[in-house]
Amino acid sequence: MKRSTRIRLWVIAGLVGGLEVLCRTEVIGRFTMIPPSEMILGLVRIVRQGDMNADIVATLGNVAVALVSAIVVGFLVGALLFVLPRVRRVIDPLLATYYAIPIFVFYPLLIVLLGLNRFPQIAIGFMLAVVAMIVNTLNGFDRVPQSLLKTARVYRMGRVRTTFLVILPCAMLYIFTGLKLAVAYSFIGVIAAEFILSGEGLGYEISFAYNNFENATMYPLIVLVIGLSALINMVLYAWEKKYLQRQTER
Amino acid sequence: MSTVQAKTTPHAVVTGVTRVFPGAGGRAPVHALGPVDLVLARGEFVSVVGPSGCGKSTLLEILAGLQPPSQGTLVFEDRPVCGQVPDGVGVVFQENAAFPWLTVRENIAFGLRRAGVDGAEVARRVEHALGLMGLADFARSYPAQLSGGMRQRVCIARTLVMQPRLVLLDEPFGALDQQTRLLMGDELLRLWRETGATVLLITHALDEAALLSDRVAVMSARPGRFLDMVETGWPADRDSRLVEDPRLGAISARLWSRLREESLKAMSTGEAAR
Ligand SMILES: Nc1ncnc2c1ncn2[C@@H]1O[C@H](COP(=O)(O)OP(=O)(O)OP(=O)(O)O)[C@@H](O)[C@H]1O
Ligand SMILES: [Mg+2]
Numbered sequence A: 001m002k003r004s005t006r007i008r009l010w011v012i013a014g015l016v017g018g019l020e021v022l023c024r025t026e027v028i029g030r031f032t033m034i035p036p037s038e039m040i041l042g043l044v045r046i047v048r049q050g051d052m053n054a055d056i057v058a059t060l061g062n063v064a065v066a067l068v069s070a071i072v073v074g075f076l077v078g079a080l081l082f083v084l085p086r087v088r089r090v091i092d093p094l095l096a097t098y099y100a101i102p103i104f105v106f107y108p109l110l111i112v113l114l115g116l117n118r119f120p121q122i123a124i125g126f127m128l129a130v131v132a133m134i135v136n137t138l139n140g141f142d143r144v145p146q147s148l149l150k151t152a153r154v155y156r157m158g159r160v161r162t163t164f165l166v167i168l169p170c171a172m173l174y175i176f177t178g179l180k181l182a183v184a185y186s187f188i189g190v191i192a193a194e195f196i197l198s199g200e201g202l203g204y205e206i207s208f209a210y211n212n213f214e215n216a217t218m219y220p221l222i223v224l225v226i227g228l229s230a231l232i233n234m235v236l237y238a239w240e241k242k243y244l245q246r247q248t249e250r
Numbered sequence B: 001m002s003t004v005q006a007k008t009t010p011h012a013v014v015t016g017v018t019r020v021f022p023g024a025g026g027r028a029p030v031h032a033l034g035p036v037d038l039v040l041a042r043g044e045f046v047s048v049v050g051p052s053g054c055g056k057s058t059l060l061e062i063l064a065g066l067q068p069p070s071q072g073t074l075v076f077e078d079r080p081v082c083g084q085v086p087d088g089v090g091v092v093f094q095e096n097a098a099f100p101w102l103t104v105r106e107n108i109a110f111g112l113r114r115a116g117v118d119g120a121e122v123a124r125r126v127e128h129a130l131g132l133m134g135l136a137d138f139a140r141s142y143p144a145q146l147s148g149g150m151r152q153r154v155c156i157a158r159t160l161v162m163q164p165r166l167v168l169l170d171e172p173f174g175a176l177d178q179q180t181r182l183l184m185g186d187e188l189l190r191l192w193r194e195t196g197a198t199v200l201l202i203t204h205a206l207d208e209a210a211l212l213s214d215r216v217a218v219m220s221a222r223p224g225r226f227l228d229m230v231e232t233g234w235p236a237d238r239d240s241r242l243v244e245d246p247r248l249g250a251i252s253a254r255l256w257s258r259l260r261e262e263s264l265k266a267m268s269t270g271e272a273a274r
Helices: A003-024 A036-049 A053-083 A085-100 A103-114 A118-142 A146-154 A159-196 A202-211 A215-243 B056-064 B104-114 B119-132 B148-160 B178-195 B206-212 B240-244 B246-268
Strands: B010-021 B030-041 B045-049 B071-076 B089-092 B166-170 B198-202 B215-219 B226-231
Touching (some): A053 A118, A053 A202, A103 A118, A103 A159, A118 A159, A146 A159, A146 B089, A202 A215, B010 B056, B010 B198, B045 B206, B056 B089, B056 B166, B056 B198, B089 B148, B148 B166, B215 B246
Parallel strands (some): B045 B198, B166 B198
Antiparallel strands (some): B010 B030, B010 B071, B215 B226
């Protein structure tokens, strides 16, 4: 383990330990926060009893749908804009300013349009994630060096082979950045939308517990959400390290 | 403009080639090259030297069929070249062009696989090239993990494994130190002798051109034309030990006397600063 990693783990352990002490000594009251150890035990209980399983499945399902559609649509739109530079010139400023808009203002509108069901939440997750994917796909294609394309021509490769064997692998590094952002954004979008208005899902359960002062449920659920996103990020990070980093490291 | 006559069978013939880049976005068109005429004889080693920005890379890309000439014609092995890189031509580019997502070995094998060469033969040729280029210990490394000079060797290796009949090299040793340059030059000469390929080498090192080539073409400042064609008269089995030969100095001196004024011209138009 690297020194910096070890120090980081100690810092986190220290913070959690400190919190534990503060909660146990009632410096932080039980109505504000329960001790971290109880959060973990609560989480174990929730998972054992399985009363939140439907919510976990609903949230993960919504995130998955939002994410996959954002990746597919974002990639296709990015590729399309790349081959249609005139359209791109028109769209570019919109993409650049997109994240200045708080997408959540459209949530009521989406509920009106789609009904009070899972689709508005999926739509919010999708809308947050898709542009990161478009922008990074475009960036990836832009960064394919001319010299690699010329090399493909020297090897007398056709358009299809050049696309699949040169352009895509080369752009992958940047497209993957879009993918990581899309994962984070779709998570944020779906869970936040569940928070605002919904009948199920982890976001809904957290907000429900909060409204009923059920700290024994709320904190374990927060830990669960953090744990899930950390897990997914670790998988992506490991994959990136294994396959992509070696292309750029010096 | 100087017309150059080949000694033996013509392999690649450039006739009246010019290249003008159309001015994009209101800028004036750039007359980058020509008109130039050049005949590369089969099995000949020709170098091109010229001031920065005079159109050397442009000439090479036109020869490779990667760019169309604005005027003039190009014939390779008795067939006109248009719009496609002809079979049998290998190119080493000025910029690093190794595929960053492939290992050194995969990079070298890439072209052979695309050409449908069978697996055993690919493996045999790749191993040979790895050894030849001193890359054997780095076969599983990725280009980003190599020095600039080694990356360029990967590009040379992957060009040579294709066994091209015409090899075009655009300042391939630019990233190497002087000692490695000399050794790589020897390696190139050896390969040239073994394969009988025709070689066109673009370089900015006058002594390198003088040492390696049968003939050295001197180009003017942009738009590049041939000012002079210097025959070196070296035997085919030459190598870097020629550095001791007083004739080498004489040839380099002649190249420089031709180039001095042109380089000054290029400097004053700001080409060299780019
Ligand atoms: N795609 C292009 N569009 C417009 N001008 C170009 C283009 N490619 C090259 N040029 C111009 O043509 C001229 C010749 O370029 P080229 O790259 O062939 O020079 P070079 O002799 O290889 O230079 P160097 O020694 O720096 O490699 C330069 O002035 C360059 O700016
Ligand atoms: Mg050049």
